[in-house]
Amino acid sequence: MAWFKRDKKGIFTSTEDKLEAPDGIWDKCPSCKKPLHYQEQVDNLYICQYCNHHLRIGSKEYFEILFDENQFKELFPKLRSGDPLNFTDSKKYTDRLEESYKKTGLNDAIRSAHGKIEGQDLVIACMDFNFIGGSMGSVVGEKIARSIDYCIKNKIPFLMISKSGGARMMEAAFSLMQMAKTSAKLALLSKARIPYISLLTDPTTGGVTASYAMLGDINIAEPGALIGFAGPRVIKETIKRDLPKGFQTSEFVLEHGFLDFIVDRKELKAKLASFIRMMAN
């Protein structure tokens, strides 16, 4: 009975294609569960119109939202990960990478670009959560390091948009050392007196929080983002009691003094541009 058997398996549409989905595609807000129309999401900068929940978006969307006329030059786009440890868990790391290249159309969990924001130069490095959970491996570290070098050389402010579960386990100690690498480069950027803005988005945890995400001249965040060092599950297991409501949200982190302000995605560009203007004159 051939017509009972599917001869094509799974969904083949790449993320790129999905974004140009035809009208009539609906999605559900993960927070308030209300249906969201695709085009409305785009028009609303991927914010739920009902509950103001900021949906998770990637570098493509952030570049589109922030750069003037979506014009930018991508920096070091070809960097890809090696497999220095020959890492294999349930599947080989190299296979996992191949799969992610195909699925996301990205070369790793970060893209960096030079463009203009309200007419002023800015380099933005933005993480992509779709690519192995936005995990930080050698490519993420290297791209940030090179972007900082580029900023120092050309005297351009640097914006880092973090969105990551932390270090990439499949590169083990190499991932760990990216924390050292990026922090050391940021020390040089700081010495050159070039503004560094760190934008923390949902989620920013682990080794990313414990390195570049927390080292901004100003640290800012989108509302409602999960921000922390240890994951909430680990903390709960350690202290053996329930976590208070709102623990490790942007608002919590602001309240404890580790953020300068929380910014709505709709005001993000204007606020960034005015900060950069203030630093420049």
Added chain:
Amino acid sequence: MDTSFDFEKPIADLQQEIEKVTQIAQKTSVDMSATVKELESKLEKTRAELYKNLTRWQKVQISRHPERPYTLQFIELMCDDFIELHGDRTVKDDKAIVGGFATINGETVMVIGHQKGTNTKLRQYRNFGMANPEGYRKALRLMKLAEKFNKPVVTFIDTPGAFPGLEAEERGQGEAIARNLLEMSVLKVPILCFVVGEGASGGALGIGIGDKVYMLEHTWYSVISPESCSSILWRSWEFKEKAAECLKLTAEDMLANKLIDGIIPEPLGGAHHDPALMAQTIKNQILKDLSKLKKVAIDKLVDQRIEKFCSMGVVQE
């Protein structure tokens, strides 16, 4: 009764045998010294053989041996004088990280390290070597102090990780570690780091940016402990041996990957078999390195330090 591992059973068996023979010898006053001697040399051989072929997981176990020397013991064994300094000047004094000025062969250095407890009560008091943000901030305060008076910094790393607690998050565990990474990379005095036990992730790296980073022979250093790695990748703690193999976390692996600068040999059977010898070996390394590093202009030293960490990582273009 000292703690021994499953894989050390051949050693324990031989030790028992020796004891038995000695007892018999005492009871019967028969001279059995030849037998004892033979057994003892066999014991040495077995131990050497065993310790030459340790698996990665076995090394992890040794790195956690409850009798291993910790920072304060190392300081006692290798320093002529030590003044412990406390507190981060903001919140409190973290007991999981200790530090202060010490003199080694007449030279003043700032020694900072994780501290684990030596019995149940003290282990709790030291929070099992898991520091809170104030621990990292105390470490940074002491490093800045060292920089001010132009004294080199020596750190001892031995932690199962930065403490994942509620208050730690409130007080910015991530920020505290991040700040240390940044400041240590440009600190204007020589820094030497020794992984003397467990080197778990950011908690270890938080005092681990140095001109020279060494690991003792039977220690581990990685982005996550084998147990946690196993629980994430295989959803169970059962695969810790496999995780340890995957992570390539031993001193040899780390040196082969050029992520550390050298390996410090341990006494046969691990550092806890002869803490004094272990301390002496480390002390010799410190003295050797400091005399070299002090000759390098400090700006150049800092550049080299940054360059070293920035070259770590494997990417394809």
